[in-house]
Amino acid sequence: MMKGTRTVGKYEVGRTIGEGTFAKVKFARNRETGESVAMKVLVKSAILKRKMVDQIKREISIMKIVRHPNIVRLHEVLASRTKIYIILEFVTGGELLDKIFRQGRLSENDCRRCFQQLIDAVAHCHSKGVYHRDLKPENLLLDLYGNLKVSDFGLSAMPQQGVELLHTTCGTPNYVAPEVLGHKGYNGAAADVWSCGVILFVLMAGYLPFEETNLPSLYNKINAAEFSCPVWFSSGAKSLIHKILDPNPRTRIQIEGIRKDPWFQKNYLPIKHREEEVNLDDVCAVFDDIEEGYVAEQSKNKEGGPLAMNAFEMITLSRGLNLAALFDRRQDYVKQQTRFVSRQPANVIISNIEAVAESMSLKVHSRNYKIRLEGISAGKVGQFAVALEVFEVAPSLFMVDVRKAAGDAVEYHKFYKNLCSKLENIIWKPEGSTLHRTETC
CATH class of the missing domain: 3.30.200.20 (Phosphorylase Kinase; domain 1)
Known part of the structure; x- marks a missing residue:
């Protein structure tokens, strides 16, 4: 091996x-x-x-x-x-999106706590002159204690000195503010606030406020702020969401107004943190003088089989020392990083996955116990791709790591469930597992 x-x-x-x-x-x-x-x-x-x-x-x-x-x-x-x-x-707790898929929608108190932490993070960014521009549940992670962590600043902007408006249309359409779609320049802070409002709606409702099968209809709904709150929203939550999802950025509530809102204020404990001195020397060394300061990169392999997973990865995957999480697929099916375990030889696992993928009309690329499956997304608006890799976790025991490489998260969840149902003959469930034969991952 x-x-x-x-x-x-x-x-x-x-x-x-x-x-x-x-x-x-x-x-x-x-x-x-x-x-x-x-x-x-x-x-x-x-x-x-x-x-x-x-x-x-x-x-x-x-x-x-x-x-x-x-x-x-x-x-x-x-x-x-x-x-x-x-x-x-x-960050060990996964994406906030996973939690929404798992629970359908969160309790109002959980929504409020997540939203309070989101607003604190966004306010801190704005205080530094940084506008995220791609706020959505997929870019919000949770730590082990359920605290929110904003990630993915790939579309962030810092306006040039003396320039207040941004002009690039970017972000995920369902979460983008109407003025961003208008190509007339927009205030980055107001646009981020709109995205926060869409996120709050999704947390509380379990679905998007603006959703259409084609972009022109979606843009029309966003521009008109055409949405309705479900009956289970409290009056305080409804009021705040309507103030945030105001299509006019000039009258839209700002972050300080959100922080003073009675619904937001409930059980609000502003986080205390000290400002740190930031050193960008390593960034400059990498990008401005890349001929110096190279780090050593080494690989030690013996050819013949899949990579062995080390103990530290095992512990991280299994949420401490409880290895049940490696085998109980109910805990994993909602994630964009999913896995199953098999006692079949690695080459048998690979051949079974390839056969199932071909039956699903997916293009298969396989090499060194890694597989990439490619197809067209269900909405026919782009590529759908999944990456799989086989690891040895013990003698004659293998874990297949599956992750979304391209495409829609909801589509990936459906694909993974379908894949596991077709691979049921090679997926191993240990003695005492609470899973039944009829359950899928």
Whole structure:
């Protein structure tokens, strides 16, 4: 079997836990402190080819500037000859979107707590002159204690000195403010507030306030702020949401007004944090003088099988030392990072996945116990892609890690459930598992 270890400087690198257009995110561990981190890996040639250097540098600089307990922390930036490594806080509680999928909607008190933390984080960004511009539940993570962490500042903006309006149309359509769609320039703070209002609605309702099958109809609804609150919304929540989802950015409530709102004020404990001195030397070293300061990157592999998962990854995956979470698929089916376990040989697992994927009319790319499945999204508006990787977690026991690589989160959840139902013959459930044969993941 392949017993693989890979290191980048002082970090031991593990499985892929996410991927985007320009980067992959790996689980990693600081060998000096034992701390778990998320390592965002970018290939220099890809960044240069797409002329993304300034954008990536801006994203990293922004994440170092906006240090706050409710914002994912950036620890440091490293570089090898071919790659850039962004070392981030590892947030263990998953995406807020997963919690919404699992529960349908949150209780009003839970919604309020999440919203209070979101507003605190966004207010801190605005105080630093940073506008996120892509606020949505997928970019909101939860830590082990249920505290909210804002992530993904890839579309953030810092207006040039003396310039108050932003002009780039960006963000996810359902969460975008009407003035952003108008191409006439907009205030970044007011646009972020609108997105926060859509998020609050989704938390409380379990569905979007503005949703249509085609973009022109969606834009018309957003421009007219055409939505209605469900009957279970309290009068205080309704009142605040209507003040936020005001299509006129000039009369839309601002963050200070939100903080003074009676519904928002209930059980509100403003978080106390000290301002930290920010040093951007490592960012400059990576992007301005990339010939120096390279970090050592090493891989030690024995060919012949899938990577072995180390103990630190096992513990992180299993939420402490309770290994039941590795096997109880009910805990995982709502996530965009999902997994199942099999006692079949690794090559049998791979061949079964390939056969099922082909039966689902997906294009299959397979190499070194990693598979990428590609197809057209259900709405036929873009690509749908899933990445799978087989790990050895014990002798003759393998874990298949599955994650969304491209496409809609809801579509991914449906795909994963369907995939598991078709692979039921190779998925292993340990003795005493509460899962029944009829249950899917």
